[in-house]
Amino acid sequence: MKTKITLNLLFLGLFTLSAAASDTEKSTYYSPAQMSEEVKAVVQNKCFGCHNTDSKNDKAKEDLDFKTFDTLTNLKKVSAYKKIGDVLNENEMPPKKFLDHYPDKKLTDAEKKLLMDWAKTEAEKLVKGM
Structure with a gap:
């Protein structure tokens, strides 16, 4: 159970970082x-x-x-x-x-x-x- 929660939190964190990075890229250059x-x-x-x-x-x-x-x-x-x-x-x-x-x-x-x-x-x- 702890492993499943930890993995879910890890994926959530990676998803959030990935979304933040792509938002930053989008806002710096029109393409x-x-x-x-x-x-x-x-x-x-x-x-x-x-x-x-x-x-x-x-x-x-x-x-x-x-x-x-x-x-x-x-x-x-x-x-x-x-x-x-x-x-x-x-x-x-x-x-x-x-x-x-x-x-x-x-x-x-x-x-x-x-x-x-x-x-x-x-x-x-x-x-x-x-």
């Missing part, structure tokens, strides 16, 4: 299944610093928060994907003022195209599913 490794790399290296819940840039995280993106309704996701495409197409992201301080965050033409194509494809999938 939905629909994002290719290439897109994830660009988002992580060029966008995530400002566009996440923990950012000090309130406007950026209010406009787009990659940590909470999956919690949006499909309609809001479609809108967000459209906005991503629009600001990239209009060369508004990253902002010039930001790039003056962090020139390494400038998107290459290939990275911009990759993000725009990703946003368009994901928006189209969601619209078809509505």
